[in-house]
Amino acid sequence: MPVGAELVGRRFDAVVMLVADADRVRSFADAVGSSETVPPTFAPELAVRGAMRVLDKPESGLAGRFVVLREHRFTALGPVRFGERLSVAVTVLSTRTVAGCDLVVTAQEICSGAGEVLLTSTLTLTVPGVRR
Amino acid sequence: MKRGDRLPPLRVVFDRTDLTRYAEASGDHNPIHRDPELAREAGLPGVVVHGMLLVAHALRVFDRPERVRVASAQFLRPVVVPRDGSVEVLVDAAVAAVEEDGTAFVDLRVSVAERLVARMTAELGIERDM
Numbered sequence: 520m521p522v523g524a525e526l527v528g529r530r531f532d533a534v535v536m537l538v539a540d541a542d543r544v545r546s547f548a549d550a551v552g553s554s555e556t557v558p559p560t561f562a563p564e565l566a567v568r569g570a571m572r573v574l575d576k577p578e579s580g581l582a583g584r585f586v587v588l589r590e591h592r593f594t595a596l597g598p599v600r601f602g603e604r605l606s607v608a609v610t611v612l613s614t615r616t617v618a619g620c621d622l623v624v625t626a627q628e629i630c631s632g633a634g635e636v637l638l639t640s641t642l643t644l645t646v647p648g649v650r651r
Numbered sequence: 652m653k654r655g656d657r658l659p660p661l662r663v664v665f666d667r668t669d670l671t672r673y674a675e676a677s678g679d680h681n682p683i684h685r686d687p688e689l690a691r692e693a694g695l696p697g698v699v700v701h702g703m704l705l706v707a708h709a710l711r712v713f714d715r716p717e718r719v720r721v722a723s724a725q726f727l728r729p730v731v732v733p734r735d736g737s738v739e740v741l742v743d744a745a746v747a748a749v750e751e752d753g754t755a756f757v758d759l760r761v762s763v764a765e766r767l768v769a770r771m772t773a774e775l776g777i778e779r780d781m
Binding site: 546547549550551552553555557558559560563564567568571585586587588589590591592593594595647 | 663669672673675676677678679681683689692693694695702703704706707708710711716717719720721722723724725726
């Protein structure tokens with residue numbers, strides 16, 4: 520059975536990840552060399568963080584394992600505004616083993632404080648080995 | 652923008668300091684982006700660039716990256732950053748289709764030393780406030 524199989528189909532309700540205050544967004548923009556107010560990967564990165572948080576739960580069977588990004592697709596549905604309280608909901612879609620490598624596919628929704636969905640994303644992660 | 656157009660290629664250089672800064676700004680403290688031993692344990696050849704840092708820079712190939720509505724990235728090979736040096740990444744973008752309303756679909760190829768490391772697509776919305 521591939522790792523994380525126990526989690527397939529489970530939805531982890533939205534958890535507040537951060538408040539997108541001006542300082543936090545600016546330091547992110549600086550780190551990616553962006554001149555924009557809110558770089559287009561700010562919310563997608565938060566989706567990755569949300570998925571990692573879920574996979575690091577003890578019941579995932581993945582806690583403490585290395586996780587490497589293999590694929591990420593995201594759709595922006597609304598703007599991220601300064602001061603917005605952003606949360607992430609995560610659903611584990613599937614797991615499989617390909618050529619001895621475990622893959623986990625998850626879906627994310629980034630929501631505003633008012634519950635509006637600002638971004639959806641689908642991630643494929645590989646889980647190459649045990650971290651000591 | 653019209654079908655078949657190639658955008659001016661973009662060169663991006665990453666060193667270890669860039670990875671440290673991104674780890675702090677994004678909260679991604681995965682050790683494969685800082686510790687060569689742990690990166691090797693994870694089956695990687697060395698310390699690698701964060702996938703989403705690569706995507707963030709690749710989208711700078713557009714004059715107005717904020718037009719990106721949908722993007723997908725397939726990470727094909729790790730982008731390894733040497734300890735005291737840097738790695739240069741090349742981003743090539745070609746317009747695959749443009750719809751009547753101006754929505755554009757662009758294919759991006761991200762390579763290091765002429766080897767493809769990531770394949771991306773981006774859908775750029777029409778110019779309006781979201």
